[in-house]
Amino acid sequence: MKPSITVMLLTLVSPWVAAEQTGPVAVSERDFMSDxxxxLSVSRLAQxxxxxxxxxxxxxxxxxxxxGARDITDLLRLVPGFQTTTSFETDAxxxxxxxxxxxxxxxxxxxxDGRSVYSGHLQGSAGxxxxALAMDDIERIEILRGSNSAAYGARAFLGVINIISRDVRETAGSRARLSAGDGGVADAFVSTGWGDSDHAYRVSADTRGDMGLRSAYGVNRVSRVNVTGALALESxxxxxxxxxxAGIDAGRGNAxxxxxxxxxxxIGAQFVQADWHKILTPEQDLKVSLSHTENTHRDVFPYLSNNAGTNYFGIPVDFSGYExxxxxxxQHTTVLxxxxxxxxxxxxxxxxxxxxSTFDGRGSVSTDFQRLFGNLEWKPLPAWILNSGVMLEQSELGGKTVSPRLMLNWHVSQGHxxxxxxxxxxRPPSAFEKYAAVRYYDQSGKNPITTVLSSGNVGPEKIESRxxxxxxxxxxxxxxxxxxxxDERITDGIERPRRIDQPSDFVSPNDHLNIQNYRIQGLEHQLQWKPSAPSLLMVTQTWTHISGVEQLRVLKGAARYAMSLIGSYALNSGYMVSLMHAQSEDIALMSSNDxxxxxxxxxxxxxxxxxxxGRKAELSLVIQNLDQPVRDxxxxxxxxxxxxxxxxxEL
Structure with a gap:
């Protein structure tokens, strides 16, 4: 029997195995803060x-x-294996x-908080x-470094970032934050919470803005409002x-x-979400989640060039979309x-x-995903844990896929x-990669120039990871x-070959194809030392080698060597000092192949x-990029x- 089928059967039939009495399923906040x-983000089981x-x-x-980071992306540059940018040029x-x-x-x-915030606009993005959340409202961020389609299906191709907000029952009262400084930095946050252990609520609002990167156009501003309620309905x-x-106003383009x-x-997003959680017995619990999210992209500008001919000067170029x-x-959890x-x-x-403008003649693309998942934890011996998982998924974009995972953990000795x-x-293709038809018409609305024409034949990318x-x-x-x-082997990677075949700014309408096949190998580590409760020293290093492809932005998409060093120390006088250093060597930038x-x-x-x-307060000074300007x-x-x-x- 094939390993994937074995994993699938073990995982999906396990809930019907006879159960024995044991401790409760519920996990408290104390567990998350323990030594x-x-x-929760790896197998969907609290582990x-x-x-x-x-x-x-x-x-x-x-x-x-x-x-001192002002957003999550800037924080992730300190995580091993990650590449980040603070630019708003293409996306957030x-x-x-x-x-x-x-x-x-x-x-x-x-x-x-368990809701996927992936946007399918254009080629798809988590930017x-x-x-979605202000930094002040985040309790913790769990980052699985590695594929996790077995638990979360499409798009969990190389990893999962789970952003968990603060428990609304622990944020009673009001809080505020103000920031101001170089480069037009002007941030503000305010939050108020009320209620008790049975019924608690919180409303938060914030805005974050600055003048952006040097040589990039425009002022960037992110504005957010979030409302949360927790209700204990019965035992x-x-x-x-x-x-x-959330709304992002940002500059783009080149003079x-x-x-x-x-x-x-x-770029904006609005959402509503409801999570219903019931402890059925000390061995079982059930969770039902519903969410509705709307994303808006508005980006329209005139084409002010004669490269395509005078009849096209001033025509609108439209990258807008509504999602x-x-x-x-x-989700049903069982302690068997x-x-x-x-x-x-x-x-x-x-x-x-x-x-x-993206789906000319079609207007929109509707996609239904059906997913069935299961993860099983087995401890045959006290020192051994076998985790198996599988996701069965079907969609119009990716067809039918089966994503299994098998991982064996061995506690060699205490702490090791x-x-x-x-x-x-x-990763299924985005709607753009699958069905895009981008055409630009002249001033009379005729004579279209087609720049992107997807045939619909492209399939999902695949990765096998060891x-x-x-x-x-x-x-x-x-x-x-x-x-x-x-050792990660990507096959059927999606790419649209590009070439200029006419004296214009418009590229030829080549199709999206499954033509990339390459290999990512390497080693990464993180080491953290907390000599005392308020003090911290953390170092990470990553060595990455990509082979099997010639395109520079793929071959050097990850740094050959990268590291980060984070240290903080609290003084008895109430002062706290911290230092964050990150470097990447031999890495290609997103927009250049040079x-x-x-x-x-x-x-x-x-x-x-x-x-x-009489209230708690903190005054801080942050200096970002102490040395020379860096490309971003x-x-x-x-x-x-x-x-x-x-x-x-605190107010």
Missing amino acids: IPVV PVDEAPGAVTILDRHFIRIS PMASYHGRNDDWANRIQVLV LGLQ GLELELRAGS DSPGNAERSRF VNQAVSL NPQWRSVWGAELRKEVLTSP TLRAGVSTAF ELGYNLALPARGLSGDVRIF GVYNIVRTDARIAKSFRLS GDRKFFFDRRAFVTLKA
Whole structure:
């Protein structure tokens, strides 16, 4: 029997195995903050990090605070294996794992409180979703470094970022933050919460803006509102309600390129979400989630060039789109006995993308996803944990796929765990890659020039991943860490070959094809030392080798060598100092195919805690990029030194 079929059968039939009495399924916040933290993002089962089937990085509220980062993307540059940009030129600031070969973060899945915030517009991206929450409202970020389609299906191709908001029952009262500084930095946040353990609510609003990168056009601003409620309806039954919106106003374009005029554009999202959680018995619980998300992209500008002929001067170039995503999922967790635990469930998801300019003659694309998943944890011996999982998925974009994973963890001794495993994952093409028909008509509305014409024949990308790992957990010494050795083989990678066949700014309408086949190998590690509760030292290193492809942006999409160093120390006087250093060597930029670069950035933060009218407050100074300006996203964009002051207070 094939391994994938074995995994599928083991995983999906396990919930019907006879159960034995044992402890409750529910996990408290105390578990997540324990010496060996518990994660939810890997197998959908609450597991200690050393029992999870993969390499996990956890960025908690303390780490977020000391980093001085103003958004999640900037924080992810400190995570091993990640490449980031703060540019708004193509999308919102983006993060990718193990390389990027285009301008879109479309190979990782981003969840916010379990809701997928992936946007299918154009080639697909998690950039907008990474802007869904203010940093002040985040409890922790769980990052699985490696494929996880077995748990989350499409788009969890190279990893999963799970952003978890603060428990609304722990944020009663009001909080505020103000930041101002170089480069037009002007941020503000306010939040108020009320209620009790049975009924609690929170409303937060914030805005973040600056002048953007040097040589990039326009002022960038992100504005958000989020409303959360938690209700205990009866014994063992909880309902969480969330709603919110995020809007990004940003500059784009180039004064030297009349075919890409300087302009302002808007990207926005609105959502509502309901999570119903019921503890059925001490061994079983059930969760039902529903969400409705709307994404809006507005980007229209005139074509001010004669390269395509005088009849095309001034015609509108439109990258706009409107997207509606609806999802309903059911998840059932069972403790079968002390050796066996399982989670299984199903999800129905509908995505409708409307963009007459992108789908000329068609107008919109509607896609239905049907998913059936299961993950099984088996402990045949106290020192051994076998995690198996599988996702069965069907959609109009990707067809039918089966994504299995098998991972074995061995607790060699107290605090030392080895793991080995294999997985398969898929990324379906975006609606643009599958069905795009982009045409530009002259001033009379005739004589179309076709620049993109997708035949609909492109299929999903596939990755087969093998990894060896080591987890270190010595809480008595304040030490924790993880090593991941990876071998990832991507086949049927999606690419649209480009060539200029006429004297214009418009490229020929080549089809999207499954023609990329390459291999990503390397080693990455993270080591964290907490000599005392407020002090922290963390170092990460990554060595990556990509082979089997000639395109520079793929071959050098991940740095040959990258590292980060984060340190913080709290003084008895109430001061806290921290330093963040990150560097990448021999890495290609997103927008150029002309060479590789070294990117080095060092930030510093000093903060003072005090009482303001009897309430907790903190004043901090952050200096980003202490050294020379660094290229960011594009060879002509530079991140300059920037300093800003922040005042946070309870009201």
